[in-house]
Amino acid sequence: MDKNKKIAIIGCGNLGLSIVNGLLSTSGFDGKNLTVTKRHPESLFYLQSQGVKVLADNKEAVKEADFVILGVKPYNIKPVLQEIRPFLTKDKQVIASLAAGVTIERIKNELETGTTVFRVMPNIAADIKESVTCICGENFTTESEEVVKSIFNCVGISITIEEHLMEAATVLGACGTAFVLRFMRAMTQGGIQIGFDAKTANKIVNQTVKGAAELIIQKGIHPEAAIDKVTTPKGSTIKGLNEMEHHGFSSAMVRGVVASYEDIRK
Incomplete structure (x- = not known):
């Protein structure tokens, strides 16, 4: 500049x-x-x-x-x-x-x-x-x-x-920060439940999320392609993912994004 x-x-x-x-x-x-x-x-x-x-x-x-x-x-x-x-x-x-x-x-x-x-x-x-x-x-x-x-x-x-996408951009780029942070908090809570102290769990989650984002950015790959690399047949990763999906993980995320979008357009 x-x-x-x-x-x-x-x-x-x-x-x-x-x-x-x-x-x-x-x-x-x-x-x-x-x-x-x-x-x-x-x-x-x-x-x-x-x-x-x-x-x-x-x-x-x-x-x-x-x-x-x-x-x-x-x-x-x-x-x-x-x-x-x-x-x-x-x-x-x-x-x-x-x-x-x-x-x-x-x-x-x-x-x-x-x-x-x-x-x-x-x-x-x-x-x-x-x-x-x-x-x-x-x-x-x-x-x-x-x-x-x-x-x-x-x-x-x-x-x-284009301007007609600005409200959608607000949801993904601004509201989305809070969505990701809420996911991180939940993941940290899970880490505590399986044995870590809060500080250690938080440190692991922070770096895991940062690493996942950098992997997608630097490799230029779709998230599902990266997921495929860490899910093995009958493995613990796919079991955990499927359990989350049974409880509406992706659906809840999409519904949250849409709810924020509908609210901001009022």
């Missing part, structure tokens, strides 16, 4: 802070090019030691920004856009919204015609530069798309999708 791009994060909550941490840990990124805002910014003042400008004034934050990330809640998008609109220049700033369920059309309605707008959905793993960020935009140029992707590539990987 262009290390001289000035970035403003409006409404820097947990997700915004994850992006901040990812950017600050990127080689060559200068904290002086980052401004963050919060209604009560005291909890962010520690970032000032890394050059980050911390403000309560959204209007002041966007004046010099090239890229504006809206980290506010969906119900605050309209008033915040109305507040900062007089200080935006359509040919200068690129706007990216993190607000789930708020369409590009709704955002554009509050801005000057021609302003470049994106919706982006990273997840909390941005904090350790392992997020998957789904991006969509409307009438954007290749250059503006690259600007967006370069910023969010600093905190993981980014994928450009």
